[in-house]
Amino acid sequence: MKHGFIKVGAVTPELRVADVSYNTQQIKKNMDEAREYGVKVLVFPELALTGYTCGDLFNHEVLLEATREAILSIADYSRHFDMLIFIGLPLSVAGKLYNCAAVLNRGAILGFITKTFLPNYAEFYEMRHFSPGPDVATEISFAGELIPFGPRLLFQATTMEELVISGEICEDVWAPIPPSIHASLEGAIIIANCSASSEVIGKDAYRSDLIKGQSGRLLAGYIYANAGHGESTTDLVFGGHNIIAEDGTILRESRLFQNSLITTEIDVMRLVNERRKNTTYRNTNLAMKASRIPFYIEPGITFLTRTFAKHPFVPSNPATRNERCEDILQIQTHGLMKRLSHTHTNHVVLGISGGLDSTLALLVTIRAFEKLGLNKKNIHCVTMPCFGTTDRTYDNACALAKLSGTTLQEVSIEESVLQHFKDIGHQKDVHDVTYENAQARERTQVLMDIANQVNGLVIGTGDMSELALGWATYNGDHMSMYAVNCSVPKTLVTYLVSYFADITTDLELKNTLYDILHTPVSPELIPPKDGHITQKTEDLVGPYELHDFFLYYFLRYNYQPDKIYRIACISFDDDYDKVTILKWLEVFCRRFFSQQFKRSCIPDGPKVGSVALSPRGDLRMPSDACVAEWLKNLGKVSLRDI
Numbered sequence: 001m002k003h004g005f006i007k008v009g010a011v012t013p014e015l016r017v018a019d020v021s022y023n024t025q026q027i028k029k030n031m032d033e034a035r036e037y038g039v040k041v042l043v044f045p046e047l048a049l050t051g052y053t054c055g056d057l058f059n060h061e062v063l064l065e066a067t068r069e070a071i072l073s074i075a076d077y078s079r080h081f082d083m084l085i086f087i088g089l090p091l092s093v094a095g096k097l098y099n100c101a102a103v104l105n106r107g108a109i110l111g112f113i114t115k116t117f118l119p120n121y122a123e124f125y126e127m128r129h130f131s132p133g134p135d136v137a138t139e140i141s142f143a144g145e146l147i148p149f150g151p152r153l154l155f156q157a158t159t160m161e162e163l164v165i166s167g168e169i170c171e172d173v174w175a176p177i178p179p180s181i182h183a184s185l186e187g188a189i190i191i192a193n194c195s196a197s198s199e200v201i202g203k204d205a206y207r208s209d210l211i212k213g214q215s216g217r218l219l220a221g222y223i224y225a226n227a228g229h230g231e232s233t234t235d236l237v238f239g240g241h242n243i244i245a246e247d248g249t250i251l252r253e254s255r256l257f258q259n260s261l262i263t264t265e266i267d268v269m270r271l272v273n274e275r276r277k278n279t280t281y282r283n284t285n286l287a288m289k290a291s292r293i294p295f296y297i298e299p300g301i302t303f304l305t306r307t308f309a310k311h312p313f314v315p316s317n318p319a320t321r322n323e324r325c326e327d328i329l330q331i332q333t334h335g336l337m338k339r340l341s342h343t344h345t346n347h348v349v350l351g352i353s354g355g356l357d358s359t360l361a362l363l364v365t366i367r368a369f370e371k372l373g374l375n376k377k378n379i380h381c382v383t384m385p386c387f388g389t390t391d392r393t394y395d396n397a398c399a400l401a402k403l404s405g406t407t408l409q410e411v412s413i414e415e416s417v418l419q420h421f422k423d424i425g426h427q428k429d430v431h432d433v434t435y436e437n438a439q440a441r442e443r444t445q446v447l448m449d450i451a452n453q454v455n456g457l458v459i460g461t462g463d464m465s466e467l468a469l470g471w472a473t474y475n476g477d478h479m480s481m482y483a484v485n486c487s488v489p490k491t492l493v494t495y496l497v498s499y500f501a502d503i504t505t506d507l508e509l510k511n512t513l514y515d516i517l518h519t520p521v522s523p524e525l526i527p528p529k530d531g532h533i534t535q536k537t538e539d540l541v542g543p544y545e546l547h548d549f550f551l552y553y554f555l556r557y558n559y560q561p562d563k564i565y566r567i568a569c570i571s572f573d574d575d576y577d578k579v580t581i582l583k584w585l586e587v588f589c590r591r592f593f594s595q596q597f598k599r600s601c602i603p604d605g606p607k608v609g610s611v612a613l614s615p616r617g618d619l620r621m622p623s624d625a626c627v628a629e630w631l632k633n634l635g636k637v638s639l640r641d642i
Contacts (some may be wrong), residue, residue: 001038001160003563004423005302006271008190009039010223010239011261015230017051019022020066024049025152027087028077030261035081037263040297043192043225046115046156046170047099052196052491053232054090058129064092071109072143079107081638082298084155086113086167086225088194093140096131101167101194103155105295110155111148112140113168116179121221123236124171152183156292159299162272164188164292170195173214184218185281186290189271192481196227198236205258207241216248217272219281221266228259235471241390247271251306253345262308280368308567310575311545311550313492314610325499328608329364332484335606336368339457339482346374347456349447349536351477352381352401352408353524354393356493357485359516360399363500364484366404379406380454384413384443388524396516409450413442436507436525440476447480455480460603465490465544467602467613468551469588470595471537477523478598486605489551490521490544541591542584546576550588555611555619561589561634586634593627 011034013026027044034042046052049067057063067089078085083102090097091112099115104137114133118126157163168181172181173193180191191214197207207224214223221244228240239256244264252264275281315321340346348365352358360380369376381401385394401408417438421428425437444458451458460480462472464487472478485493494517501513519533521544526535538544549568553559559567568581599625600615612618 001299003302003566004030004267005304006040006163006267006268007038007263007265007302008041008223008244009034009261010225010242010244010265012045012226012228012242012259013048015051018054018057018233019061020049020070021579024070024073025599027074031081031624033261033339038303039263041081041084043086043223044088044194045225045227046196047090047193048087051091051231052227058090058097064090074105075109076107078104084444086192086194086297095128098133099130101169108297109147110293111153113153113167114150115172116151117171117175117271119171123622134380151179154186154188154290154292158294158296162493163268165190165192167192170197181217184220189220189268190266191222193224195224199239204241208243208250211245212250215245217249219271219278221246221271245378247274265302265304269290273558292545304570310571311491313489313548321495322499327495329606329608332364332579333367336364336482336484337372345457347378347454348457348459349380349382349451351382351443351447351454352397354397354516356497358461360493360496361459362485365459376405377407380409380450381406382409382411382447382450384411384446386413386417387527388535390528391531392519397513399512409448417442431526437473437476439525440473444479446478459484463488463490463493463615465548467599469541469547469591470598471541472598474598483603483605487608489548491548509514542587547588550585552611561585561630562637565637582637589627589630593625596621597623
């Protein structure tokens, strides 16, 4: 359970209708299999002990007595398992029959969860045999013990107080107000569903969307175990469609018609963090009133099998990625359009360097002008060569401006910077931070003054990754009048420019964009060597793909550094060694905290995704916050411990 990960499983056992003894043996076999995978929470289908399709056999005492004996046998068998287990069964109580899920832990039956909504339409006729569960939980006597009985029972791990689990049964989740809604508001972070949902054309896709959506709206984990092969096929076929979801994302899903066990890890602490941030879950007192049934599972390190995308800001599916690119461009474009129309401005000024960020800013600006019907000649692209400018970036900057139909203006800043060095007594051969920042600030001064000349706005080009690391000159490239890229991470900037290159029909423009894409990322503030870039950003602050990974999990889910390190080692196993990942993660933490003062006064700019750094929106962070506790956490990392 280290870092909040809990191994869970959903299983469809082999089954014979009404053969309780056979089904019991299969359930025990599946428990053994799940234990081999380290599963801590295991969910079986609805009425798994008997089969869902027993029909009027449910009225026979022979079947019900066999079921009572079977669940006691399985409960006793579970005493050797470090596991919380949900198993569907029919249960006779006070002369009524209920569709239930027994919850087992270490030899004990902790509770019987009752089905609330009984389908009695189309092919379903459950009300012929079963009664709806009570409105509130009570206790029943079973095998000489008083056992909780009813809906929305909450089971809390004694070794991890955040791990609270509840359950519902099949149709419950299809109802307008599922019991899991109330259970989650009462504190359940994981919902188990024992289900017997038959297959018809297209139902599997709907079922996936339903479970994914329910986990998302509840900010919960959801384990859905479905009946499969072995049920009666007199009128229906069951596909064994098992699903494990977390906060709107399906983590694992079984193939239809293949009875199987699926396992993965639910990140409980991620869900806790999401709820902590979400005021919906803070506005209920139900969680303080609901009683909890304790269960025990041993603490320890959960071996991770789930994957974490290397580039969490970038969809891996090409079609989805293209859709995302278009959506982001629309957000950036419409943000700029509003700013232009509000300020009654039809001129903009933009520093163009031949790099990725200024290229994206220009492409967005062109789109905004086209949508507003403005003359693209009013886009003033300014190239400002200085000591570190290479022919490659200079040529690409000029070509991009000309091919786009904008106005290109060249202002060499070498003489003005040298004069500035003379004014402040700085030696031109000392290539320190003063040497670099003087150039950046001179460029910003040029842009601002040209904007005054043409009555225009300076468009910022810096991206979110640079803001996170503070990789910008304060009051230099850090400043503008509207920053269109401020919420776009560097890894995504690449794909946005690539998307533009792919959709343009202008071959010369396409080639220019692709050459920009293949140019090393650099501020070009240090003189080149043999005409080539010597100052490569990623050599100095680290790979942007790592920093974007760190940034995403640090801000989106508030992961602690050692947890980020753990999942980064898994995601980048083939790319970076553990020492390298640890080195750059420490750099990220230090820079993120120390550079907040730059983010506290950044210009306006549009938010495009779930992570943003605006001090007026997503990130309310003091400029003098201390990084000590985060570094202390990172200091716990063992290079051998993942």
